[in-house]
Amino acid sequence: MTAKIIDGKAIAAQIREEIRVQITDKIKQNKPQPGLATVLVGTDAASESYVRMKHKACEEAGMNSFGYQLSEDASQEEVEQLVRSLNADPKVHGILVQLPMPKKFNEEKILDLIAVDKDVDGIHPVNIGRLAQKDRAPRFVACTPAGIMVLIHSVLGDIAGLNAVVLGRSNIVGMPVALLLIGENATVTVCHSKTKDLAETCAKADILVAAVGRREIVKKDWVKPGAVVIDVGTNRVDDPSTKRGYRLIGDVAFDEVRDIAGAISPSPGGVGPMTIAMLMKNTLLAAQLMD
Numbered sequence: 001m002t003a004k005i006i007d008g009k010a011i012a013a014q015i016r017e018e019i020r021v022q023i024t025d026k027i028k029q030n031k032p033q034p035g036l037a038t039v040l041v042g043t044d045a046a047s048e049s050y051v052r053m054k055h056k057a058c059e060e061a062g063m064n065s066f067g068y069q070l071s072e073d074a075s076q077e078e079v080e081q082l083v084r085s086l087n088a089d090p091k092v093h094g095i096l097v098q099l100p101m102p103k104k105f106n107e108e109k110i111l112d113l114i115a116v117d118k119d120v121d122g123i124h125p126v127n128i129g130r131l132a133q134k135d136r137a138p139r140f141v142a143c144t145p146a147g148i149m150v151l152i153h154s155v156l157g158d159i160a161g162l163n164a165v166v167l168g169r170s171n172i173v174g175m176p177v178a179l180l181l182i183g184e185n186a187t188v189t190v191c192h193s194k195t196k197d198l199a200e201t202c203a204k205a206d207i208l209v210a211a212v213g214r215r216e217i218v219k220k221d222w223v224k225p226g227a228v229v230i231d232v233g234t235n236r237v238d239d240p241s242t243k244r245g246y247r248l249i250g251d252v253a254f255d256e257v258r259d260i261a262g263a264i265s266p267s268p269g270g271v272g273p274m275t276i277a278m279l280m281k282n283t284l285l286a287a288q289l290m291d
Helices: 008-028 045-061 076-088 107-113 125-132 143-153 174-183 198-202 271-290
Strands: 035-041 064-070 094-097 163-167 187-191 207-210 228-231 235-238 246-249
Touching: 008 045, 008 143, 008 271, 035 045, 035 076, 035 271, 045 064, 045 271, 064 076, 076 094, 076 107, 094 107, 094 271, 125 174, 143 174, 143 228, 143 271, 163 174, 163 198, 174 187, 174 207, 187 198
Parallel strands: 035 064, 035 094, 163 187, 163 207, 207 228
Antiparallel strands: 235 246
């Protein structure tokens, strides 16, 4: 068996094109152009790169984007005041605070200030709380977990009753995707560093989501034949043969797992492109809710 490769780039490109068309139609109807504001504190190179990618995606979709970068020397109050001003700005439909922030800042307090209706990153406690409650829908679903669900549904229809295993319990990926799977009536096991018989547990999964940040931890014998495997990991390994001197690999040993899985998302090229696509989708939704 050779697994179907779940092409996150192609799926994300299709979603982004649909969003572009919807925004074009929205503007033709003289409705406000969706706007995304990003808040970046400090000069972390990776964060700056991620923010540039988000602004580029906005431009390609026909959205407004507003970038705010504060010095690491800025105060907690300055960042909080910026978020409050963006909450009040009618041109801004979505607010994204780029994480991680420098350690001196209270991230939780800043994120809690984002208006629930502008929380296009889907990480406000109210949105996460609604996700955890039966028959309560969040305003927005966190972008990476939402993208993961789209990838799963690209190869599976109804997932009710299927066994799903989520490797990792982070607030950004592991826990929200587990809640989304439960919401669609899958039977879900969340694994972590204290889980016993980890390989055996994973090998029972019809759906396996790997999001622990440990390179190629998931081996062939961890995977049930025919399972859908979603690799969320992005791990840097040295590679002098590349221009950058390194390459990126996932949490799944792709070359061996593809021989047993039914479908597998690569990393890079799987979940990553979906995250920005879902951010664009959430921002459009935020604008539509304010029409």
